[in-house]
Amino acid sequence: MTKKGTFWDSKLGIVGTNILIAILVLIVLIIGVMIGLRMYTQHGEEVVVPNITNLYLEEARIIAASEGLQVMVIDSTYSTKVPLGTLVEQNPNAESKVKKGRTIYVIQNARFRRPVILPELRDLSLRQAQTTISTLGLTIKEIIYEPSAYKNILLDIRHNDQTLEAGARLEEGDAITLVVGKGQGTREVCVPNIIGKNLDEARTWLLANSLSLGGIEYDIPPTEETQSQYIVYHQSPESGTIIVEGSNVNIKLSTDIEKTIATIEEEEEEDFF
Numbered sequence: 540m541t542k543k544g545t546f547w548d549s550k551l552g553i554v555g556t557n558i559l560i561a562i563l564v565l566i567v568l569i570i571g572v573m574i575g576l577r578m579y580t581q582h583g584e585e586v587v588v589p590n591i592t593n594l595y596l597e598e599a600r601i602i603a604a605s606e607g608l609q610v611m612v613i614d615s616t617y618s619t620k621v622p623l624g625t626l627v628e629q630n631p632n633a634e635s636k637v638k639k640g641r642t643i644y645v646i647q648n649a650r651f652r653r654p655v656i657l658p659e660l661r662d663l664s665l666r667q668a669q670t671t672i673s674t675l676g677l678t679i680k681e682i683i684y685e686p687s688a689y690k691n692i693l694l695d696i697r698h699n700d701q702t703l704e705a706g707a708r709l710e711e712g713d714a715i716t717l718v719v720g721k722g723q724g725t726r727e728v729c730v731p732n733i734i735g736k737n738l739d740e741a742r743t744w745l746l747a748n749s750l751s752l753g754g755i756e757y758d759i760p761p762t763e764e765t766q767s768q769y770i771v772y773h774q775s776p777e778s779g780t781i782i783v784e785g786s787n788v789n790i791k792l793s794t795d796i797e798k799t800i801a802t803i804e805e806e807e808e809e810d811f812f
Contacts, residue, residue, distance in 0.1 A: 588643060590633035592626050596647060599626055607639035617649045617676060619712045624650040652710040659705035660693050665719050668693045672715070680714035686785030687720025687751040694718045695746055702743055718746065723785035730788060732778035733771050735799050738792065741771050745788055753787025758795065765794065772798040 586606045591599035600610045621627055628646040631637055655675050660668050665682070672679060687694055695718035696703040703715065731748050733741040742752045761769055773791035776782060793799070 584639050585636045586639055588631050588633055588635045588637055592629055593621060594626055595624055603643055609642045611642050611644055612647050613644045614646045615649050616646055617653060617711050621648050623648055652712055655709045655711055657703055657705060657707040657709060660696055663693050665691050665693060668717060676711035677709060678714045679717060681716045683716060683718045684721040685718055685746060686724040686749045688723055688785055688787050689720040689751060690722040692720045694720050694751060702739060704739060723783055726784045727781050728784045730776050730778050730780045730782060733774055734802050736771050737767065741790055749784035751785060751787050754789040756791045758793040768794045770799055772802050
């Protein structure tokens with residue numbers, strides 16, 4: 540005859556079974572959480588940070604990914620010492636140890652050179668001009684000293700042998716040539732004829748003859764739109780005058796062509812007599 544279990548025997552068996560199941564479920568949950576955390580944080584796994592400076596961003600990301608790392612650009616700069624678009628700094632530094640999944644923050648050299656609008660630099664001292672040029676991100680290719688009444692004053696700015704005016708468009712890193720006054724010399728030169736020339740042409744002609752542009756006078760104040768339309772109708776000293784190199788030549792400008800024609804006719808009449 541089979542012995543039947545008591546009430547307590549059946550209850551204890553059920554409770555024990557439930558406890559065992561709960562323990563097993565808890566163990567599975569703990570193991571699952573540990574695996575999840577390990578996968579998320581890569582706990583305990585460290586890698587050596589590769590050197591990704593001087594590389595292009597795409598190359599750097601491929602190399603970093605092979606080590607389980609990421610790359611993020613946080614800033615940009617401009618340098619002529621490394622190719623455009625390459626990375627110039629990184630954090631963490633190369634050879635340091637970090638956990639997998641870490642991000643390497645980088646500073647990238649600009650992909651394109653920044654445009655620069657040249658301000659008015661003439662009549663500044665050489666030191667002032669150098670400071671401004673450096674701030675703009677330009678470089679100085681050469682400093683040429685020419686005879687001038689204005690010693691150590693900037694007379695002209697050139698790029699690729701072309702005179703630059705205020706408002707000229709350059710690119711960051713461009714090298715420019717500065718023409719600076721060195722004081723009056725002792726050699727005598729002949730004043731060229733600059734009647735009929737615009738301001739830029741007059742300045743170029745005078746510099747080519749070791750002379751400086753002195754006072755500038757307009758019959759009517761120019762605007763930004765009309766500035767280029769003004770031409771020289773009077774100069775002092777007159778053309779043909781012998782003066783010391785570095786001396787100033789003063790000019791008057793107008794948009795009235797009749798004034799220029801009148802000056803030319805007067806000079807021709809003087810030459811005739």
